[in-house]
Amino acid sequence: MKKRVALSWSGGKDCCMALDTLIQKGYEVTCLVTTVPKELGRTFGHGERMDMIRLQGEALSIPVHFIECTYETYTEQFVKAVRILKDQYKITGIAYGDLYLDEHRDWGEKTANAAGVDALYPLWSKKEEAVSLLESFVHSGYKAIVIRVREDVLDESWLGRLLDESFLQDVQMTTICPMGESGEYHTYVYDGPLFSKKIQLENAEYIQLETTKKLEFKSYLLID
Known part of the structure; x- marks a missing residue:
């Protein structure tokens, strides 16, 4: 029997690489979990709209569960939600796409333990392996676009770039982590091997979000 995880x-x-890796290892990913701050109405991770995450869930045929929380109650609400998912989906663990930041892993393991499930880190590696991980993604068949950059390290010319060979080469010429592990840039995956449909993105515009700049799409839909 496959192990069931969120x-x-x-x-x-x-997280897309984590999903692919988990499935290849024989896990059943029963649901995708996304935190949404009440204060912003966008996802905590990338400042993305909930509709964009719902589209991915539909394209992947995996249900998405949004955890509504505040900055002050983030951990508390996360643990509470995972406990509910544990009963609802009979999961034994929750997986994270973190790569090498120990403080992120510590938090994930503590919250998973509090919820009574295992914490899984299918991509866990060393900082020096970031280039190799990015190269693996570029050659994976998944399609992603840069949708947010930290303005102190990358300018807006990086917004809208696809994660391809050109990106792989250019990002190594910068001082940032090639995988953007410290939030230097964020991406949105819109197609790939596990997607039953492609997410078509159109009519992009730049929006300002505190210390970051984001690419926002005015229209988006699933296509066969």
Whole structure:
């Protein structure tokens, strides 16, 4: 019997790689879990609209569960939600797409333990392996676009770039982590091997979000 797990989902390349890896290892990913702050109405991870995450869930044929929380109650609400999912889906664990930041793993393990499930880190690696991980994504068949950048390290010319060979080469010329592990850039995955439909993105515009700039699409739909 396959182990049933939930997956923390931001909509970007890391969680998509985690999903693919889990499935290849024989896990059943029963649901995608996304946190949404009451204060902003956008996802905590990437400042993405909930509709964009719902589209991914539909394209992947995996239900999405939004955890509504505040900055002050983030951990408390997360644990409470995972406990509910444990009963609802009979999951034994929750997986995260984190790569090498110990503080992120510590938080994930503590919250999973509090909810009575295992914490899984299918992509866990060393900082020096970030280039190799990005290369793996570029050659994976999944399609992702840069939708947010931290303005202190990357300018808006990076917005809208596809994660392809050109991106792989250019990002290595910068001082940032090639995978953007510290939030230097965020991505949105719109197609790939596990997608039954492609998400078509159109009419993009730039919007300002505190210390970051984001690419926002005015129209988007699923196509065969």
